[in-house]
Amino acid sequence: MRDEIRESILDAVDRLLERSGYKKMKIDDIAEEVGIGKGTIYLHFRSKEDVALAHIDRIVQRLLVQLNEIAESNANPVTKLRAMLIARVMTRFDSVQHYPESINDLLADLRANLLARRESHFDDEATVFGRVLEEGKQQKAFDLKNPIATGHSLLLATNSLLPYSLSVQELGDRHEIEEKIERIADLLLEGLVRR
Amino acid sequence: MRDEIRESILDAVDRLLERSGYKKMKIDDIAEEVGIGKGTIYLHFRSKEDVALAHIDRIVQRLLVQLNEIAESNANPVTKLRAMLIARVMTRFDSVQHYPESINDLLADLRANLLARRESHFDDEATVFGRVLEEGKQQKAFDLKNPIATGHSLLLATNSLLPYSLSVQELGDRHEIEEKIERIADLLLEGLVRR
Numbered sequence: 395m396r397d398e399i400r401e402s403i404l405d406a407v408d409r410l411l412e413r414s415g416y417k418k419m420k421i422d423d424i425a426e427e428v429g430i431g432k433g434t435i436y437l438h439f440r441s442k443e444d445v446a447l448a449h450i451d452r453i454v455q456r457l458l459v460q461l462n463e464i465a466e467s468n469a470n471p472v473t474k475l476r477a478m479l480i481a482r483v484m485t486r487f488d489s490v491q492h493y494p495e496s497i498n499d500l501l502a503d504l505r506a507n508l509l510a511r512r513e514s515h516f517d518d519e520a521t522v523f524g525r526v527l528e529e530g531k532q533q534k535a536f537d538l539k540n541p542i543a544t545g546h547s548l549l550l551a552t553n554s555l556l557p558y559s560l561s562v563q564e565l566g567d568r569h570e571i572e573e574k575i576e577r578i579a580d581l582l583l584e585g586l587v588r589r
Numbered sequence: 590m591r592d593e594i595r596e597s598i599l600d601a602v603d604r605l606l607e608r609s610g611y612k613k614m615k616i617d618d619i620a621e622e623v624g625i626g627k628g629t630i631y632l633h634f635r636s637k638e639d640v641a642l643a644h645i646d647r648i649v650q651r652l653l654v655q656l657n658e659i660a661e662s663n664a665n666p667v668t669k670l671r672a673m674l675i676a677r678v679m680t681r682f683d684s685v686q687h688y689p690e691s692i693n694d695l696l697a698d699l700r701a702n703l704l705a706r707r708e709s710h711f712d713d714e715a716t717v718f719g720r721v722l723e724e725g726k727q728q729k730a731f732d733l734k735n736p737i738a739t740g741h742s743l744l745l746a747t748n749s750l751l752p753y754s755l756s757v758q759e760l761g762d763r764h765e766i767e768e769k770i771e772r773i774a775d776l777l778l779e780g781l782v783r784r
Contacts, residue, residue, distance in 0.1 A: 472782055498693075498754055509759060530781075537783040544781070547772045551746040559693060559754025564704060577742045585780025586725075586739070587667055588732040 400438050402428050407449045412492045416446055416501055443504055447511055450497070453489045454515040460485060461522045471530030472583060478523060479548060479579040480572070483555045487562060487571055496561040512558070520545035551582055595633050597623050602644045607687045611641055611696055638699055642706055645692070648684045649710040655680060656717045666725030667778060673718060674743060674774040675767070678750045682757060682766055691756040707753070715740035746777055 406427035410419045421442055425432040439445045464477050493500055501508050523545035530536035538544045555575055557565055565571055601622035605614045616637055620627045634640045659672050688695055696703050718740035725731035733739045750770055752760055760766055 475781070509755075527781075534783055536781045537779070538781060543772070544776075547769070547776055550749050550769060551773045551776065552749075554745050554748035560704075574742070574745060577738070578746045581739075581742055581746065581777050581780070583780055583782050584732070585776070585778055585782075586670070586722075586731045586733060587778050587780075588729055589784050 399428075399430065399434065402430075403435060403438060403445065404449050404452050407445050411446070411449070411500060412494075415495070416503060419446075421445075443507065446501060446504060447507060450501070450508070450511060451515075453486065454518070456489075457482060457485045458518055458522065461519065465522050465526050471526050471533060471535050474526050475523070475530070475548075476579045476583060478526065479552055479582070480575050482519060482549070483552055483575040484568075484572060486556050487565070487568065490557050491562045491568075493557075494561065494563075496557055496559055496564070498559050499561070516546065516549050519549055523548055548582060552578055594623075594625065594629065597625075598630060598633060598640065599644050599647050602640050606641070606644070606695060607689075610690070611698060614641075616640075638702065641696055641699060642702060645696070645703070645706060646710075648681065649713070651684075652677060652680045653713055653717065656714065660717050660721050666721050666728060666730050669721050670718070670725070670743075671774045671778060673721065674747055674777070675770050677714060677744070678747055678770040679763075679767060681751050682760070682763065685752050686757045686763075688752075689756065689758075691752055691754055691759070693754050694756070711741065711744050714744055718743055743777060747773055 403424060406424050407419070410423055410427060414423070419442065421432055421435055424442075424445065425435055428435075435445070439448060460481055461478050464474050464481065467474060469477070490497060498505070498508070520542055524541040527536060527538060527541035527544050531538055531541060552575060555565065555571060555578075566574075598619060601619050602614070605618055605622060609618070614637065616627055616630055619637075619640065620630055623630075630640070634643060655676055656673050659669050659676065662669060664672070685692060693700070693703070715737055719736040722731060722733060722736035722739050726733055726736060747770060750760065750766060750773075761769075
């Protein structure tokens, strides 16, 4: 029950961020949108800032569930890594495609906090990537030294396709983004230098 | 002479962007900083917006000179491409490292124009990268189909290290950035999959 209300609050935040943006959104608006009292929101979150950041966290937590599912599947490490690179871009794209602005602009007031969360999200992602990289290293499928460091490099090499500084509209249409991330994933896996 | 004044104006803009930022900067301030009359500035630029964008263009034009020099050197295509990837990140870093904000925030008022310029800068870079990729393809050093498309993928895979949405301070220290771009360049060239 407690978790259900928390989820309903975050769902309401998602709709309000789309409709009115972060600046105009008030705790009262969230309460009204969920159909609960303002006090109930404060049982779950300390502030409007806290709710907004929890909403961004939830997007990444859902992505992490998806990445873990791929990581634990029976596919070979090359196939898994490619799917994970595509998922980290496309899931974020789909999660925020209804927002008129980029995450940075939408949550500009939270910049310092947002940057810190982002770093911790990247660390979480790098851990899952690191597991698959380690597995591939053991199977002698990948040529690499440090799985976590390589995981971070893979994230960095695909971060420009995330809707942080560019809105989804500015990033381009979904199909184009998908082609771009596929080409980068192939480059990172196979490399340019002829074999 | 005409070109010298233009350069002096852009040098002054660089100092003013560092000291007071775009919003506070006035054409009068630029004139005073150069030690010329306001009218002389209007002989070279239509508006404050025009001067600021010309300043960003100049950073990329200087980078393009550097990329072309590498592209035309006698090194092998693999070495050239690696050096070009590192140069595109480090030259931008060094060019704007004295600004307290990211380029996006510094020039937030110019966003639409800035995004359009950026696209055209990437096209110019992709052309130089495409030449080296084509050369490597001819020499059977690289495995690729479309040099320009691959050039764009290489840019996208290194764009997250450019000081657009993150300030130089937020990106991290120079040495760390250099290590990050080197690791990504190696991945893009050699790939993860064991040979």
